[in-house]
Amino acid sequence: MNILLFGKPGAGKGTQAPKLAESLGAATLATGDVLRSAVREGTPLGRKAKEFMDRGDLVPDDVILGVVGEALARPEYARGAVLDGVVRTVPQAEGMHRVLKASGRTLDAVVYFDIDNDHIVERLSGRTVCEKCQTPYTGRNAGEACDKCGGTLVRRKDDEPDAIRNRLKVYEA
Ligand SMILES: [Zn+2]
Numbered sequence: 511m512n513i514l515l516f517g518k519p520g521a522g523k524g525t526q527a528p529k530l531a532e533s534l535g536a537a538t539l540a541t542g543d544v545l546r547s548a549v550r551e552g553t554p555l556g557r558k559a560k561e562f563m564d565r566g567d568l569v570p571d572d573v574i575l576g577v578v579g580e581a582l583a584r585p586e587y588a589r590g591a592v593l594d595g596v597v598r599t600v601p602q603a604e605g606m607h608r609v610l611k612a613s614g615r616t617l618d619a620v621v622y623f624d625i626d627n628d629h630i631v632e633r634l635s636g637r638t639v640c641e642k643c644q645t646p647y648t649g650r651n652a653g654e655a656c657d658k659c660g661g662t663l664v665r666r667k668d669d670e671p672d673a674i675r676n677r678l679k680v681y682e683a
Contacts, residue, residue, distance in 0.1 A: 511537055511590040514606070514614050517623030519677050520630040526623075527594040536590030540581040541574060544581040555580065591615075596641060598681065625680050632672050637664040650673055 511534050515523040527538045548556030549563070553574045562569045578596055581587070597603045610617060638647045638654070642661030652665045667673060 511609065511618050512593070513590075514593040514597060514617055514620045515595070515623065516620055516625075518625065518630060518681050520674060521623035521683045522595050522633070523623055525537045526621075527592045527663070531590075531592040532605070535592055536585045536592055538594060539581055539587065539591045539596070540594040541579065541596050544577050545574060546578070548577045553577075553580070564625045571599075571602055573604045575602070575609050578606070579613060580616070582613045626683065630678065631671050631674050634657075635665070635671050637669050638665050640664075644670065662675070 513530065514529075514535075515527055517523060524540065527540065529539045530536075545559055549560045550556070555573055556601075559569045559577065559675050562573070574596075578593075582591060590683050593606075597606050610623075612616045633648075636649050638652050639645065640647070640656035640659065640661045641664050641669070643656060643659045645656060645658050647656075647663060652662055652663055655661070656663060
């Protein structure tokens, strides 16, 4: 079973993906995760991606889709994949179609997360992260102590309301 999760940043794809994967006996494939692990492992595509990241540029679609394609060949995806954040644009959707075809897979479902912007801003601005161990929290305020290590919880710049609205604008464009 291969499922693609689609929708705005902050809509909850990353929260639902592991739950869905678990109930289907599949594994989650998040673009950011596979990209980071390719860079860490120093694969040819990972090294290529790192060149763009080091310059502060966006990693091009063909590199991202290549990394996703390589990840899909791993045994953990033998029973299926829940694809999270792989497709944001029409060219990425077309590219993903080719990657799936090449790996002999078909998509069983696309789940669209339809949520209005005000809810996303409310949801993300309620998120904090431990300064020390990076554990994420929802519904806890900045300045409180981390349950795990006692570090201070902070709100990431990315999760400030203005930054969120800007990300949503970029997504809609
Ligand atoms: Zn902590």
